[in-house]
Amino acid sequence: MKSSTPAASKSAAIPEGVEELPDITYRHLEVFSVVCRERSYANAALELHSTRANIKRVCDEFEGVVGRPLFEERPDRSLVPTEFGGGLLGQIGPLSRALRKLGEGVRTMHEAGRVLRFAAAGEFFRVGLFTEFLATLKVSDLFRSCFIRIEVKRFRTALLNAECDVYFGIGLGEADRLDAVDLGPVPWSIIRKPRAAGDPPRGPADLVNLDWWIAETGELEAAEAIVAAFREAGARGGRVIAESEALTFAADPSLLPVGVCLFLPELASGMKGRDAGVWPAYRLTACLRRNHPYAELKPRLTAAANGHGC
Structure with a gap:
């Protein structure tokens, strides 16, 4: 008597007239249920x-397993289940409710321990500008904070892909689907060649007969806007130089050409008492995804920006 092959055994295990069930996993059902509830891949993430x-990949994989589209995207980018997806959700309703109950239980256990992921470029988290703001923010009653380094050129993608919750930066431009909380102006550190002749400039009008450079910080468009604001305030000339070049001059001002004033954002100073005065200035901004699932987050950022501890 011949032993049956694995394929033969599998076929024999399925009663006649009953089709084999698709290869649906617990992860498929979990992700599908949460996306249905959150109406967003990013919120589900x-x-x-x-x-x-990753969430979209699991949903695409699930669609491939069942052979039908599960979601439709509305003009506002929110997701709604297709007719098939809605029917499927109804059929797995008991499991969905169990998953939700489990999720609520986990959230209850960690109600004071949700992770809040702050992101910024470089060594930003070590400077006074951020550390003093974080002390004002006071989120330890709701969140456990962690810090991620993400370069400026990726900040929009990182927020929209739910790689981080809040991105802090100087000279950040606006973006669709993101909210920005203005944390105030960033004062300047004005670098000149040692023993340069003449009084230091006290305002844009004093730059009429001087060469002046603005350090590029954040996005180039923001630096160019600062140069334009200087000119509108009475300065003439001016140009943007790369941040790396500006830091070289800051480390050794003797390298600066005679008569040049270099404007660098002053990061070491804290939040209290900051005043840009007569100088147009970069702004410090906290960006987060619009309709972030942590509803408390934006109000707390705004309150801290206004100097009110939460």
Whole structure:
């Protein structure tokens, strides 16, 4: 008597007239249920401590398993289940409710321990500008904070893909689907060649007969806007130089050409008492995704920006 092959055994295990069930996993059902509830891949990613790309990949995989589209995207980019997806959700309703109950239980256990992921470029988290703001923010009653280094050129993508919750930066431009909380002006550190002749400039009008450079910080468009604001305030000339070049001059001002004034954002100073005065200035900004699932987050950022502890 011949032994049956694995394929033959599998076929024999399925009663006649009954089709084999698709290869649906617990992860498919979990992600599908949360996306249905959150109406967003990115919100589901935050809920499941994953990334938007991973959540969408699981949903695409699930669609491939069942052979039908599960979601439709509305003009506002929110997701709604298709007719098939809605029917499927109804059929797995008991499991969905169990998953939700489990999720609520976990959230209750960690109600004072949700992770809030702050992101910024370089060594920003070590400077006084951020550390004093964080002390004002006071989120330890709701969140455990962690800090991620993400370069400026990726800040929009990182927020939209739920890689971080809040991105801090200087000279950040606006972006669709993101909210920005203005944390105030950043004062200047004005660098000149040692023993340069003449009084230091006290305002843009004093730059009429001087060469002056603005250090590029954040996005180039923001630096160019600062140069334009200087000119509108009475300065003439001026140009933007790369941040790396500006830091070289800051480390050794003797390298600066005679008569040049270099404007660098002063990061070491704290939040209290900051005043840009007569100088147009970069702004410090906290960016987060619009409709972030942590509803408390934006009000707390705004209150801290206004000098009110939470």
